[in-house]
Amino acid sequence: MPLSHNPNLLQPRVPILNWIADMGSDISDEIRYRLCATLASSTLPALLGSLNSFCITLLAYARLQNTILLYIALCDLIFGVMRVCATNVSWLRTVAADLVVVSGIGWATMMAATMVVVGFSDDTPMLIIVVASGLGSCAGIIARNYAAPRLALAQVIVIDASFKIPFCIHHPEFIPLILLQGAGFIGVAIWIMRQQRETTVRAIAGQIESRTQSLQDPLTGLLNRRGFAEKAQSMRQTSSTKALLYLDLDGFKQVNDRFGHGVGDEILRQAARRLSICLPNASICRMGGDEFIVLADCHSRQEAAVIGARIIQTISLPTVTSAGQASVGVSIGISLFDPMEVDLERAMVEADEALYRAKRAGRGCALLHDPAMSGASKAMA
Template identity: 85%
Template sequence: MSLSHNPNLLQPRTPILNWIADMGSDISEEIRSRLCGTLAASTLPAILGSLNSIFITLLAYARIENPVLLWIAFFDLAFGIARAAATNINWVRVIAADLVVISGIGWATMIAATMVVVGFSNDTPMLIVVVASGLGSCAGIIARNYAAPRLALIQVILIDTSFKIPFCLNHPEFTPLIVIQGMGFIGIAVWIMRQQRETTVRAIAGQIESRTQSLLDPLTGLLNRRGLEERTQSMRQTSTTKALLYLDLDGFKQVNDRFGHGVGDEILRQAARRLSICLPNASICRMGGDEFIVLADCHSRQEAAVIGARIIQTISLPSVTSAGQAYVGVSIGISLFDPKTVDLERAMVEADEALYRAKRAGRGCALLHDPSNAEASKVPA
């Protein structure tokens, strides 16, 4: 499990705790991270639950006067403080996930301990209050901790069995019925948590799919303008110089007019595949029509020349379409920029200016924008 959705929550360091908090291997890392958010977001309910159980324990002490209940209340408070610290104090970040799991199990154990102590007393009204509170806690656990089913199941079993054990010892004739009822309760709890998890996973997967599709060009599968902007935002933390290459297919309009939009779409899809194969580590965007943008790591003008030449050579190969072979070329304008200091719009304007000059220079070439000159610098192809 990786509780990276919250910056204060990391993967549990203790193997047994990591196993308890495991969310399964049938989900993607992003879904896992989103599910972790349900645990991270349960801090307030957990603290409120701890305050409630402390109050119930102190109330039981006021009626029964068993000093064990004071120790239970003390440890319950300690677990509540640990849970709050796990998500609110930066210096405990390294063991934050361990504290979440330990405090969750510890809180359930204190509820169970209170039930056992009250269960062996003769205070029936207090027992009813404690049992009602415990069942309410089980409902909260099922509703909040279903993302980590083992953790939730351990908590539910601790609380559920704690009042059944003293009852069965005091009334052994009801033991078979209590066992059957307990097994049924656990089975229903597992079913509810499984249903909640599946529903949540489907909802998250749908959101991810919808978001992914909103960032992609439906024809080519490349990034669209919005996807490129988001990708650029993620680059702002890097110090690597980028090359923004503005591509325009030469001769595409003639082919599209002659053979129709269907063949034109085939050529665009082939161009997208070729770019993806040619530059596997680059971010590639279809801006619309026959215009593409490529964002690639680039440290020098010479490296930009190599990238431009590679693209020109790749795109200029004949395209096999349903109407036969078709030929298109490509003109390229290039801007070298630092994502930390230059925004995408400015880099695109510079590359577009270089592209315009590449078109005027006879097409089929790559020009590099040179900020020291009014004219762009030609990159040998």
């Protein structure tokens, strides 16, 4: 998995770094994952920012001939390389989060160090250049690092303070104004990051909800056909043998006709809940009407028989509805297959054939498709 899509990218191991990179506790894991991706995708802007500060520091050295600036430029280069390696070198994955945070703070500190050195010089043009660069960097930090507000705020404060401290030392009469202006600047930065974070979180939550609705059956909350197809596609890389069970509720039409569609919907919802409780690790889909599909790990015919019997026993329990007690049964066709060798469409055809034979056999039973019998199915004991 690319590091830019690593959900642990901004969960450093070092406690203080983990605190700095914290994204808040008011969001779900998936939203946290998406916010993490926005930070992980900022490698190019971070690299350009590091390159910019590196060049400005060299320019400052050329004008001031201060050896300290060479060491600052070298450290700046090191932090830039560290940032690139953190998100692109696979063997650094375990410490990638720590490197991202350290490189971000380190880069801001080096930029601040250049400003301090230039700020104590008499080179006004160079001072204007580094201050303009610092303000531009602050804007970029606020725009890119809002997902981790503590990290962004630490970078902004370091850069902002670096050119105000020399100024206040040279002109102490302006300290009250500078403090007031600095507090206002930090306050605005916090407000902008908070607004941007809230907007992004709402947008991501909306995308997640929309996607969830597109993959779920609205009546039962189970997977719909599209959701089941995506789930099945994701399991194609596993070599674990699967059992595909095609279910059809027996007697559902009679209950629906007798008590009405409202009660029929209650029966379907209850059947969905029972299946979810009965098979918590399986993928369950409502195909439509009173038909369901279950996809579960299964290593033998005997295990498939146990799963089928468990479903029949669970579904056949009476259901208390708004119109009184109602009962339905279930017939099941089963295909046992290896997803590495057999595609889902073929497994569904086999299970559907076995279901048809189960209904002809008298309903309320589970039949397993048997390739050795040329497409026949045989009753499972």
